Amino acid sequence: MARVRVSLSPLLFVRSNVSPPQTLPSITSRKLTVSASFMSRNSAIETEAASLRTGGWKPMCLYFTQGKCTKMNDASHLEQFSHNYVMDSQLNAFKLNNLKPQDLEYLLVLDLEGKVEIIEFPVVMIGTRTMEFIDSFHRFVRPTAMSEEKARQYIEGKYGKLGVDRVWHDTAVPFKNVLVEFETWLTKHQLWEKETGGSLHQAAFVTCGNWDLKTKVFQQCKTSRIKIPSYFMEWINIKDIYLNFYKRRATGMMTMMRELGIPMRGSHHLGIDDTRNITRVLQRLLADGASLQVTARRSISDPNNVNFLFKNRIV
Numbered sequence: 001m002a003r004v005r006v007s008l009s010p011l012l013f014v015r016s017n018v019s020p021p022q023t024l025p026s027i028t029s030r031k032l033t034v035s036a037s038f039m040s041r042n043s044a045i046e047t048e049a050a051s052l053r054t055g056g057w058k059p060m061c062l063y064f065t066q067g068k069c070t071k072m073n074d075a076s077h078l079e080q081f082s083h084n085y086v087m088d089s090q091l092n093a094f095k096l097n098n099l100k101p102q103d104l105e106y107l108l109v110l111d112l113e114g115k116v117e118i119i120e121f122p123v124v125m126i127g128t129r130t131m132e133f134i135d136s137f138h139r140f141v142r143p144t145a146m147s148e149e150k151a152r153q154y155i156e157g158k159y160g161k162l163g164v165d166r167v168w169h170d171t172a173v174p175f176k177n178v179l180v181e182f183e184t185w186l187t188k189h190q191l192w193e194k195e196t197g198g199s200l201h202q203a204a205f206v207t208c209g210n211w212d213l214k215t216k217v218f219q220q221c222k223t224s225r226i227k228i229p230s231y232f233m234e235w236i237n238i239k240d241i242y243l244n245f246y247k248r249r250a251t252g253m254m255t256m257m258r259e260l261g262i263p264m265r266g267s268h269h270l271g272i273d274d275t276r277n278i279t280r281v282l283q284r285l286l287a288d289g290a291s292l293q294v295t296a297r298r299s300i301s302d303p304n305n306v307n308f309l310f311k312n313r314i315v
């Protein structure tokens, strides 16, 4: 979660609450939806491309980002919401001339939301050789240690003003379940296996600050009464990379974007939008020739202890 609050009223795009149904489809209708989605994918991409050519921009469908959109054949829904990560990333592609060979092949940008408990878990995966978007994993997360009423107020206060509280209520699942799905996703990309454990293969998380993996995931694992998974033990704080590469300090995502002239897209403090904006900063760092290296590692023998690996760093 980016820590610096900035007023974004002209840029804030409030999503419409008029969206897919309250309940998820039955297995039968989901099968039909999947095959229909497949057939309509090309036309969705064409609509998207046309919209981008004319300078239009749409918010992502937050059912789609979680693999739960049932309206891929609904023209007005496709008109209103983006269903394609790739076109948007290509818009922000930078020149590849200065790209350095990297130790890591993949980077997983992560920007959690939720001060009390985690309420959103968004990840964007890019390759370091071409900087291209590869895949994403996005889930809204249902708190388990607070009362339903407290959770309702919390979500209303946080997501109500962004117009995404309904999709949160429709889709959120407990943190434990999110991790089970996330581990399947990691395994699909050959980044980690439950049987062998350990850190990610050829990949690392990239966060904006140390809060997400030093503090929040650590606390949430305690709240959810689970052991902190082995893939969360090290990460790259993009602010440390930024400081050491450009020789200037950035207090947060908004500062980095402003200094690099990267336009903000989406809603600040909606995790998936912040994650995509941090990904744009990361793509720019790679394009300018920065080397991405792990900046912080949690001690396996003493999980309360985190070692910071850069001399110059943002405290």
Ligand SMILES: [Zn+2]
Pocket (backbone or CB within 6 Å): 061, 062, 063, 064, 069, 070, 071, 072, 077, 081, 083
């Ligand atoms: Zn959709």
